[in-house]
Amino acid sequence: MGRIVKIEVSARHVHLSWSDFETLFGNGVELTFEKGLLQPGQFKAGQRVAILGPKGSFDEVAIVGPLREKTQVEISITDAKKLGLNPPIRESGDLKGSEGCKIVGSSGTVELGEGVIVPKRHLHLSFEDASQMRIESGEIVRVKVKTPERSLVFDDVVARVSYDFVEVMHIDTDEANAIGLSGNVFGEIMKKEGEGTDEHMA
Ligand SMILES: [Zn+2]
Secondary structure, eight states: OOOEEEEEEEOSEEEOBHHHHHHHHOTTOOOOEEEEOSSTTOEEEEEEEEEEOSSOEEEEEEEEESOBSSOEEEOOHHHHHHHTOOOOEEOTTOOTTOEEEEEEOSSOEEEEEEEEEEEOOEEEEOHHHHHHHTOOTTOEEEEEEOOTTTOEEEEEEEEEEOTTOOOEEEEEHHHHHHTTOOSOEEEEEEOTTSOOOOGGGO
């Protein structure tokens, strides 16, 4: 039996750069705190934006703070189809040559040239978690998920390791629907070779 990890769903959201935030909400406005997220320091902001593509738009899209160097829009493939966009599946921060879109805030608009991605499913691990499981940062693992009607094994799950990460697997809303996710769901981490991640082995 491999190690068990909680599965968390990320709905569509944006991360904003300092300058894009200022363009969207005005000079001197602060990003407000609405709700803390699982990873330390990350929070859902009080403000919302709209995102627009050639075919459609979404209003009331959450902003995840704090502000960062580059604006990044994370959507599902279903969202992308509605917007008429074709974003690549990428890890957070890997934005070169990704899709663009229009972002609208309460006092301005940003034409984003690149920064729209479908987030690659991933596993957050602390250094301690990772060493217990002998998983390296960037390693691809599989996570087996058992639900009443739609159990499956997610392959291509990238392990992201940082000293302060809380252990959790992040999937998007399409992936959550694929397993019929509702309520608390857990998965079993499996090394690619098919080995379990038995902690007693470490
Ligand atoms: Zn994540």
